[in-house]
Amino acid sequence: IALDDERWLNNESTTDEVKCCLEDIKADCVLHDGAPNVGRNWVQDAFQQNCLTLSALRLATQILTKNGIFVTKIFRSSDYCHLISVFEKLFKQVHVWKPAASRLESAEIFVVCEKYQKPAKLNPDLLDPKKVFAESTQQSVTLNPQLMLQPRAKLKKVPATGYENESVSLHKTINATDFIHSNNYLELLASAYKIALDDERWLNNESTTDEVKCCLEDIK
Template sequence: MGKTSKDKRDVYYRLAKEEGWRARSAFKLLQIDDEFHIFEGVKNAVDLCAAPGSWSQVLTRKLRNKDDDSPTAKIVAVDLQAMAPLPGVIQIQGDITQLSTAEKIIQHFEGEKADLVVCDGAPDVTGLHDIDEYVQAQLLLAALNITTHVLKEGGVFVAKIFRGRDITLLYSQLRIFFPKVTVAKPTSSRNSSIEAFVVCQNYAPPSGYIPNMSNPLLDHQYCDWNEWEGPNRVIVPFLACGDLSAYDSDMSYPLDTEYKFRPPTQMPINPPYHEAVCIKKQDQLAKPAVDQLTKFESLELKE
């Protein structure tokens, strides 16, 4: 999350701070779930490109904080960089383009596969839209590739996508593996942003398909592309998620609104001032003012 004055006026940025989410993107996954109910019946979930961990926090709240006696879900978070620990989340610091990473995920699931795979990964944008869209498309294909190794049939795949003019091929590639693909735009995602999220349901790989990390997923051997006509061979429905009468993510809201306390989703992890507070309580960092006055009075008597 940014630190500019515009970000501080962003209502979702402030809500994330108040409720203890690590990033405002947590509301995007929550709003997607409100529309598609992607967490129903999920026992194993994978969060790709997980850092800083806001989506893993959502998975923890939705899948592990259950009041019934049903077993809680297993959650695996994967990212190249280290991430602060989360209770109930297994972290793998690895590359999603490596077969060993997929094997580690399945190993943590005790040989089973995942019911849900989510990916909120995005490249460091350059401002050149053509380049950013291409790099994001390749990142999504890498996430899709590892998903074919770890997702069970009938599972759900959710990933960030940049909607550009050449997005039709990417939709076609997703339709090879998922009969139902929808592009979702949560209300917490700024309208000025080209980002959206593909919600791919009912995973059904082509007959005879063998997952392979070296497979670029660009071949068309599993579909008859001549059956589609027109400039858009695959029409993917577009759906706005979230309450449209709620907050506008592109609008700046005043800071002097009445504050309402909300319990944090996660308590602070070993704050840096903790040790200083302990030292101060033990009277090792600063002496009481009474001792200081006694010292000055003794000096005056000596003089």
């Protein structure tokens, strides 16, 4: 069943129609690759994309079988961690992945959520954008950078915060020189998206292999 227009995801009757098509069958996988109409305001576009993702998740919770899979595209904006937090409450495994075909400068990233827990009663606040994204506009709390650098699976329950107050996107670039000479290198590494080789010494160093250069383009 393909929903090729964002209006279907936001239509209250869509879930009933999809259930009718599926009859008594539960879906093994729900794939969401939708995007809103893009305008000139990147902040608004990113927010609308993530709201659309939440709408797709709402539909998925209605039709997925237990241990089912939800795959979605999201934008790495200030709402990113809030979405990941919701996924982790509903699925046993959540993997964040940026495929090679996706442009490095693009804010899009893909999330594969496995083993849907299918709770008997679902908290509606988990799927309400007003509740899920409410904290995005509130003052951020600085996290321990060592915790921010750990894989999410090893974290117990870290608040979905950690953004700089002025930061809307996670696309922050830092210079290699600043990183190398900084006493707060962990904080820089935890907050950055890309490390720019701003000096010939680093660019031409024998340790700076093509693999290292590629990794520095997207250290998240």
